[in-house]
Amino acid sequence: MFLALDQVGLRYPGAAGGPAGKAAVDGVSFGLARGQIGVLIGPSGCGKTSLLRSIAGLERLHSGRILIDGEALADAATGLHLAPEARRIGMVFQDYALFPHLSVADNIGFGLRHLAREPRQQRIAEVLDLVGLAHAAKRAPHQLSGGQQQRVALARALAPSPRLLLLDEPFSSLDVDLREHLSQELRGILRASGTTALFVTHDQGEAFAIGDVVGVMQHGRLEQWDESYSVYHRPATRFVADFIGHGVFGSGRIVQGSTDPVVQTALGDLSDAGECALPSAYPGGECEVLLRADDIVHDDDAPVKARIERKIFRGAEFLYTLRLSSGEQLVAHVPSHHDHQVGEWIGIRAHVDHVVTFGRPSPVAAE
Structure with a gap:
C-alpha cells in the first residue's frame, strides 16, 4: 500500500x-x-x-x-x-486560508518559491488549467465565488506535487x-x-x-x-448499518430453507443466494435484519399493509415512515407521484438483494 x-x-x-x-x-x-x-x-x-x-x-x-x-x-x-x-503532504481546509493581498496566481505559487521564475510560472499555469481557473490568474480571492476560492486552495495544495x-x-x-x-x-x-x-x-x-x-x-x-x-x-457492524443511509432494524428469525437459510420477518421470508447467516449464528436463530428505505417497495396489491406515520417530500420521491399492524416501524422511498396521506394504509413488500443481520442487543446494551 x-x-x-x-x-x-x-x-x-x-x-x-x-x-x-x-x-x-x-x-x-x-x-x-x-x-x-x-x-x-x-x-x-x-x-x-x-x-x-x-x-x-x-x-x-x-x-x-x-x-x-x-x-x-x-x-x-x-x-x-x-x-x-x-x-x-498537501492539505486543503474548510476555510480556504488564501492570502487576500495576493492574486490567485501568487497564492498558488506561494509554495513554489524554491523554483526559478520560469518553471514556477509554468507549474502555476498547469494547476490553474487543471482546476479550470486559467482565466482568473490575476484576480484577487475576494473577486471569486466560494467554489472558485476552494478550487484555488486545491490548486495551491496540488502545485508542489x-x-x-x-x-x-x-x-x-x-x-x-x-x-x-x-x-x-x-x-x-x-x-x-x-x-x-x-x-x-x-x-x-x-x-x-x-x-x-x-x-x-x-x-x-x-x-x-x-x-x-x-x-x-454489506455493513460490517451494526453502527455502520445504522449510520449509513436510511433504514431500521426489524425482528427476524433465521431458519434453514429447502436449499439456503432464510430470514423470517413480518414482511415475509428473505433470502440472499446462500450469503445469509446460518441459523446457528445467533441463539435460536433470533436476529435483527437491516431494512433500508430502498428495500421496501410500495405495492397496492401486496398482502402486507402499513400505515403512513410521516412523509418527507424530496422532489422525485417521498421518504415515508411506516408502521405495520405488528407495531414494527419501517421507512420507504416511494416515487413522489404516489402522494398518499399521513394515516393512510398502503400495500408494501420487501425487495432485499442483500440480507444483513445482526444479533439482538442485550437489555443492558440496549440501555
Whole structure:
C-alpha cells in the first residue's frame, strides 16, 4: 500500500496538564493504493480530523505507525516523528486560508518559491488549467465565488506535487448544490493529476461521490474500510448499518430453507443466494435484519399493509415512515407521484438483494 496506517492511536492531554485523556484515535489501521481516493466519514467527534492531523504530522502518535511508499513518517515505538514540512503532504481546509493581498496566481505559487521564475510560472499555469481557473490568474480571492476560492486552495495544495493530499471537510461552508457539483469536479481533478488523497466529510453523498474506498469511524475507531458499495450493502457492524443511509432494524428469525437459510420477518421470508447467516449464528436463530428505505417497495396489491406515520417530500420521491399492524416501524422511498396521506394504509413488500443481520442487543446494551 502507498499509504499505510498500522494500529495508529492518538490521545490529547488531559485537564490541567494531567495524564492523557480519552483516545481521539484508537488502533486505526488501513491502506490506500497509489492514486486512490479514500474518504473518512462519521459523526462529529469520532476522530476523523484528528486522524488526518496525525498523518499530516500536526499531532504526535501515542501508538502505531504511519508510512508512505514504505517510508515511515511516524512510529510511536521508536519516537520517530517527521516534521510536517518534511512529509510532502498537501492539505486543503474548510476555510480556504488564501492570502487576500495576493492574486490567485501568487497564492498558488506561494509554495513554489524554491523554483526559478520560469518553471514556477509554468507549474502555476498547469494547476490553474487543471482546476479550470486559467482565466482568473490575476484576480484577487475576494473577486471569486466560494467554489472558485476552494478550487484555488486545491490548486495551491496540488502545485508542489505532494505525495498525498489531505482534505478536511473542504466544502462544508458551501451550499448543497455547489457542494455536489464540486464533489464531482474534485474527483475528476484528483484523477487527472494522479493524486493519492484522503478526504474527511460528514456528508454521505459526498463520501460516495468522491471515494474509491470509504471508512466509517466511531469513538476513535475505524468500524469499516471498504468500497462504497460494500459499506452500504454489506455493513460490517451494526453502527455502520445504522449510520449509513436510511433504514431500521426489524425482528427476524433465521431458519434453514429447502436449499439456503432464510430470514423470517413480518414482511415475509428473505433470502440472499446462500450469503445469509446460518441459523446457528445467533441463539435460536433470533436476529435483527437491516431494512433500508430502498428495500421496501410500495405495492397496492401486496398482502402486507402499513400505515403512513410521516412523509418527507424530496422532489422525485417521498421518504415515508411506516408502521405495520405488528407495531414494527419501517421507512420507504416511494416515487413522489404516489402522494398518499399521513394515516393512510398502503400495500408494501420487501425487495432485499442483500440480507444483513445482526444479533439482538442485550437489555443492558440496549440501555
